[in-house]
Amino acid sequence: MLETGNPKYLTILNMIIDRIKNNELVPGSKVPSENEIIKEYNVSNTTARKVLQEIEFAGWAVKVRGKGTYVNNFVIDRSAAKILSFTKNMIEQGLTPSTLVLDSEIIDKDWLITVSGKLYSVPGPIYKLRRLRLANDIPMMHETRFISLSCCPEIYEHDLQGSLYRIYSEKYHRIIEKIEQDLSAIKLDEYSKEKLGIKNETVGLKVEGVTFCDGELILEAEESIYRGDKYKFSVQAVP
């Protein structure tokens, strides 16, 4: 996409970054060389060099001396303001999503969760479901969903490997209206490190959310832990 008033190198740069994001250029593959950029976009070698420098500077690729510039491991930029299933988010990024159900239990009471400093109650009984979500077989996040069985009776009868949003809508005709959520930075605990397959000490992004459908009805709460090294959350702020 062309930005208005941007110099040419920035336009080329964003075109190449788009190819990385679309997975046309996968991690570990080469980005176009200086000569290829010169030919393909009809620019000077100064411009081509600047493009490659900036791709590297922005963290999309790494230069290996005498070898070329290689696409870096991916980081997912996830919109925090749009309800988007993990499955769909990964497919849009050109990655192959999969899901592993870790465990589940039925809790015979309401579930309380504080979001934006306000306490909410998910009407019980609750189906507590833990899942690990992977992209190209790499564990990306794990989530705990607290689903209201009064909203979605016997949800455990359905296939829980895919999008729960789809089950809410197709099986229970629940229209999701909004999710109130809090994002915070955490140090990964042993459970998260094991599930996410991370040995070295690292950080994670915690999302605590409460999902509303059909007016003010609370359908579920969630607590998800995203790998800090693989995720950024983007939000547009307005006055």
Next chain:
Amino acid sequence: MLETGNPKYLTILNMIIDRIKNNELVPGSKVPSENEIIKEYNVSNTTARKVLQEIEFAGWAVKVRGKGTYVNNFVIDRSAAKILSFTKNMIEQGLTPSTLVLDSEIIDKDWLITVSGKLYSVPGPIYKLRRLRLANDIPMMHETRFISLSCCPEIYEHDLQGSLYRIYSEKYHRIIEKIEQDLSAIKLDEYSKEKLGIKNETVGLKVEGVTFCDGELILEAEESIYRGDKYKFSVQAVP
């Protein structure tokens, strides 16, 4: 505020939480006792006890055996979708904000920043300004602003201890339209730990943003580090 369809204890709970958030009840002070809640809200001792339990469970207060229930140290819930100066955010939370200018320099070129996977350029020369922001004298975050001097010439002539947004608007008549930003979890480096006065290893929330005014004009970029133990970012997600 009354939530629709909520049980009574939840209503009382949110009223008391609001008093903590408004700083009517400051950290270290007592929340109303069981007897006070019974009298004030005309409820049973079961309800009053549940209110106190849930205030504690939600992390707003801590029970000291034989003494009472005391308001916990604050955590700021900051909306990520609303442009809000630190100063205003703190005042709304009933805290007293202050600012310490750390250092500044003029950089004689454009400043490049990648947000939401897209590279943006802030037109140079750039005024790079680092500031520490405090609430009730506690360091809460530090920020690096990369301000376009072609948008705001000689901005360093103004008082840089307060809201820069106010300077943009009052001195340069720049209307801020939106901020594109990325939130990520980081391990605090030595610089951040020193400035934020944190000794123990801890995590932070990094905000990288680019600010647009008057259409597509980029006014500034920012890179801010918020204390992970004091901040949550809230965002509403919609379909």
